[in-house]
Amino acid sequence: MPLNSSISEAVPPTSVASPKATAVLQKQLFRASIAHYPNNAPDMSSAMGSAYEQSIEIFTDGALVIEDNVICDIGDYATVAQKYPEAVVSDYSGKWIFPGLIDSHLHYPQTQSIANYGDQLLSWLENYTFPAEMAFADEEHAKNIAKVFINQLLKNGTTTGFVFTTVHASSCQALFSAASDINMAIVAGKVCMDRNCPSKLKDTPELAQRESADLIDQWHNNGRNKYALTPRFAPTSSDAQLAALGELATQYKDVFIQTHLSENRDEIAWVNSLFPNANGYLDVYDKHHLVRERSVFGHGIHLNQQEWERLGEANATLAFCPTSNLFLGSGLFNMEQARTNNVHVALATDVGAGTTFNMFKTYGDAYKVSQLRNAPISPFEGFYLMTQGAAAAHQLDDEIGNLNPNTTADFIIVEPRFDELTSLRIGENASFEDVFFALSILGDDRMIEQTWISGQCCYNKKENQHALA
Template sequence: MTQLQLFRASILHFPEPTTQFNRDVACFRDGALVIEQQRIVAVGQFEDVAAQYPQAQIHDHRGQWIIPGLIDSHLHYPQTEMIARYGKQLLHWLETYTFPTEDKFKDPAYAARLSEIFLQQLLKNGTTTGLVFGTVHSGAVDSLFSAASEKNMALVAGKVCMDRNCPPFLQDCPQSAQQDSARLIDKWHNQGRNLYALTPRFAPTSSEAQMAALGELAQQYPDVFIQTHLSENLEEIEWVKSLYPECGGYLDVYDKYHMVRERSVFGHCIHLTDDEWIRMGEARAAAAFCPTSNLFLGSGLFNFVKPRLHNVDVVMATDVGAGTTFNMLRTYGEGYKISQLQNDPLAPLEGLYMMTQGPASAYGLTGEIGNLNPGTMADFVILSPQFDELTQLRLADESEPADVIFALSMLGDDRAIAQTWVAGVCQYEKNKKE
């Protein structure tokens, strides 16, 4: 008989999709989470749950908090090693740092090593699912999916497609982009917990022929993800207009090629027009908010008014390596500052929602990730809010949940992550000796 495991701690999650974050959050100050093999069996008050499962092995984490495994909705695994590189704005940064670094991933051994380092950084920071950009090398995506499969992580990833306006050593062509992407879809999509994302880097690096080829795949595989960049930088937007003069704007380029739909996740979306926000809402596409990256590259300040008005899902993302941290709670903290500058502060529980149930709902995955409901995969994080003398001083035992999340968004980092569990297995434990 499989051993049930019961985790006693304070528990915080959103059981259902919502826009009423304070009202619809579930919080159990003395809570219990029961798992059996890969999935959650029960969640609730400790006294009630423990009485139902007297045979369960108890893990006592009183004084700590359990939240769902975090979902990072936009980041680049090849850029792990170039995080925190001094640079100018987007286009200069790509040419100076990004493209030379990504060339290294033509070496399978190098790609395999960086895949392991990248996933370890996610787990160390409590992230159990990422929407990840690979490189133009399909073998590098194989390496990433293989490494994630060994850990049974739910990963969404794709081969970057570029056939112009990038160095020759990183170019593919319309035919190879389509063939490589189709091979990767057939090999990895819906295999285990893997999900595939068609990944044109952004409109300027794909010709019309390549966009058309990827658009054919988008129609052929309606449940794959689509991930790319959109309206990050004003110079970039003008460049897109010059390359696609027949389109009605940046979003319209993707729309022309059947890439604006459910499970389309557009990174940044800082400078969208009203019509573009309306179209995003109609299509049920998501906008990935990347605050640390937007600040680091000086791209602009994301405004929440328009996506709220037009019912566009906004999801949180680190955008490593222009993003400056793998830690999603710290990423929310920078998002709070951006919203505070616009007199519209982003509340802590809304920030938590944007990295848990919010993206799971946007992607149609609420039965698998993003919450702690019975039946969901046992992806969860055990937080230690009082991880040093300052946080011990700042956070009393009876701090409200929103205050705990907010304090960790300003003061926390990987030191606040005690354990990260993926599909019922502890894949990271702080201070554990290998």
């Protein structure tokens, strides 16, 4: 029998609609099956994910204890419950607790662009992306979409996103402000473009530098917000603009850098014509001090060996966006090359060319891509790439990506048997890897029971409530 009479599977005792309104000071204990990576998986060059299977920590009947916004303890329920007789206990037996998921590359202005038909990268930008982003000159529109966007993340179990905004500084303000309302960890930046885009979306090297610097001063490390210098991609930034952003990267050494790299062969040919003095696509960024730790490059599908080696040497990260790569017909990411060259990889949705906000489904497509390359990504590795692996790549694993004591209480409660089919497919005592893989193929947002941010329940399926109502 449980040790505390206040066991429930009820809504948490705080308001879901305004999670910052009241602080939860009493210890809370959550009983469920639990899985996380407490440390970085060793030997990243190993094939077929054996290192990931050996490094995961699983508690079949587990307990997670939080107080205020911090994780206090984790372990087997029988042991942990005895240590905290005063804790309010919520019993989620039969469900799973995972760390909050990390989406390492997506575009909140493209929330309305998802699921438009056809086109490859360059025509997609012209026909869908740029028209959608022009609307963000309206600050109220940006605020409204920021709320919808964050609620979609929460509904799908994502608690941290690396987000492109638009060229409008106010669009970045809107996103940071909405995230701050629920104390959510967001890495974002104003998109910088001074050529090869509509005139309404152009800035200048000077404006890009000044507005980016102002946003850094206002938002970087303000609460859980972090800033990312964000040139959209090489074709839309001149050498002068990349140099101006490189100056900021040199000045602010702990900010992130996010952009796109080698997604599409026509794009690469265009880059080569625009930058004839560069030794390939990556070198365009490298010449301007934009290849380093905390640099996150979306896609990286068509890289040469020199570029793979340079990414590994720089400790930079590739965001693997399988649903987008398949949808736009861009190509198949080479996970084996990433392992061989010790390049950090993190999974990402790339909404809106990406077709889902759901990171489980994103791994499902990553598995299919890797199957086509005859090197399938195991469920253990897939889970790692959206939790601890991503956090470690971004140098944030002291705060997010795991369920270690003293980290921030970002976690999700997952119902593996949420409908008739999953109840038939997933046994009551199914192993972690079977549950995770089956949900990556069969799951959707219905499997997310609750999403907790900084120790507050910000999404509850049963109440159908979001933090930003």
